[in-house]
Amino acid sequence: MARDYYEILGVRREASKDEIKKAYRRLARELHPDVNPDPATQERFKEVTQAYEVLSDESKRRMFDMGADPFAQSGAGGGFGGGAAGFPFDDIMNAFFGGGGGGGRGPRDRARRGRSIKVRVELDLSETAFGVTKDVTFPTAVLCDTCHGEGTANGTQRHTCDMCQGRGEVSQVTRSFLGQVMTTRPCPQCAGQGTVITDPCPDCAGEGRVRERVTRKVQIPAGVEDGTQIQLAGEGEIGPNGGPRGDIFLEIVQKPHPIFERRGDDLHCTVTVPMTAAALGASLTIETLDGEEEVDVRPGTNSDHVITLDGRGCRHLNDPGRGDLMIRVNVETPNKLDEEQEALLRKFAELRGENHPPGKFSPGHGNFFSRLRDAFGTR
Structure with a gap:
């Protein structure tokens, strides 16, 4: 002692x-x-x-x-x-x-965590709006059924590394400014594991895992948007030597819709009506995510008027309620008239006193300073 x-x-x-x-x-x-x-x-x-x-x-x-x-x-x-x-x-x-200590010594754990995977999932607008259960197929690493993650051939086992004698590390004496110093590093032969495989599994080549295409049934919540990422913890690749799985990140890709444009949880579309329908009013059949609905265009509707259908948009993510459907009305003016139509239209203009319209002018928006002056009532 x-x-x-x-x-x-x-x-x-x-x-x-x-x-x-x-x-x-x-x-x-x-x-x-x-x-x-x-x-x-x-x-x-x-x-x-x-x-x-x-x-x-x-x-x-x-x-x-x-x-x-x-x-x-x-x-x-x-x-x-x-x-x-x-x-x-x-x-x-x-x-x-200064600094922390060198930590625990000895062989390293052979099992390592698997890699995380990013998978693109294409969805229709209705699927992102209301949620869907989807079968997703992707390549990944799964546990080798032959060796069950051990990496060794059937009937064999790992052997103690003859370079480090199972310690997982080797030492070397070097000369430094402090004199002779013994440094320790992971064993290069066994990669610090303390054991080596002399007869690797023929199916996984000693890695304990193989690559396959797998299909998983995943639940997509209602209200996801284009670019949303959903994490499935512990569902990714299995790690080498039977290590824990990584994660799966589902990246939502929303396919374009032929009618609706999504802005947040609201939906926007444009409906074009003839001039007569805008003047007299009309009832239109509109296709929504919930099916067909009747929408009234009130008499005297102008272009760019917006009809709002409350609660006909997308579901809110992790929150009750829905966005709205905003329908912009575009009034179409005919550019080709036959003789009878032109005569009737001229008669209509004469009855309204619009055969020689003077036009109505209004100020523009102005610049920032003019708007600021108007807001404070100064001149």
């Missing part, structure tokens, strides 16, 4: 991580071999480094406080002078420059 690591760093047994880090940084600057090459000082520097390695690691510190040897499992002597438990370079960087 080594000396008291708390005594070596000169800190209390109840010292916090920050206090331990500050003590180590102060001593390391004083004892570093580049500053003081004396052999005795170098041994002291190794001792300080080993003390910090133990006290900065919660599990090793707990073992030391219980009277056990923190290096017993690895059989390492610690410090910079060799051994399997050499002080990691990132911990030294954290000690001098």
Whole structure:
């Protein structure tokens, strides 16, 4: 058992991580071999480094406080002078420059989360307005039925990596401004997993998943618009080695409608009526999303008059109620008349005193300053 690591760093047994880090940084600057090459000082520097390695690691510190040897499992002597438990370079960087610890060590989890998918769904106006249940087909990755996500051929299993001996990481001693430093990185042979596949599954080539085209029945809510995205959590690609699924994002594409233009939850359209119908009034049959409806054009209706049908638009998304249907009236003036029609129309104009109309003029909208002057009643 080594000396008291708390005594070596000169800190209390109840010292916090920050206090331990500050003590180590102060001593390391004083004892570093580049500053003081004396052999005795170098041994002291190794001792300080080993003390910090133990006290900065919660599990090793707990073992030391219980009277056990923190290096017993690895059989390492610690410090910079060799051994399997050499002080990691990132911990030294954290000690001098701050930052979080290196995190847990050991093999990485083989399973990884799958990729999210974006799927375009084309819908008619009525489907976006009222919602619909839709079958959506798309390519994705699914669990391999042969190996059930393990990636190994039938009757075989994964083997311990002979490069890292199952640890998932390999260590390398390098020379730095602090002397010899042992750095640790993921094992390149097993990608940090600690195991390798020698006999991969013939169907998925060891990935644990295969690509297929699948069809999902999805519920599209009422009121969605063109460009709306709907997230289906956990419905995307399954991850490598049986990892959790990603998400599906449904992107709504609303197909153009031959009659209606959608603006928010309101619908707009234009109906053209002859001049006589606008003057005398008429009853029109209008096609709406709810079916045919009778609409009255009142006598004397002018062009650009808007007839509003309340509640005949699209449903509000996640909210009760509907938008409106706005029908703009376009009055059509005939441009070709036969002799009898022209005579009757001239007689009509004479009866109304409009055979020589003077015309009616009104001011334009004006610019910003004239409108501002009118609003305050100034001249």
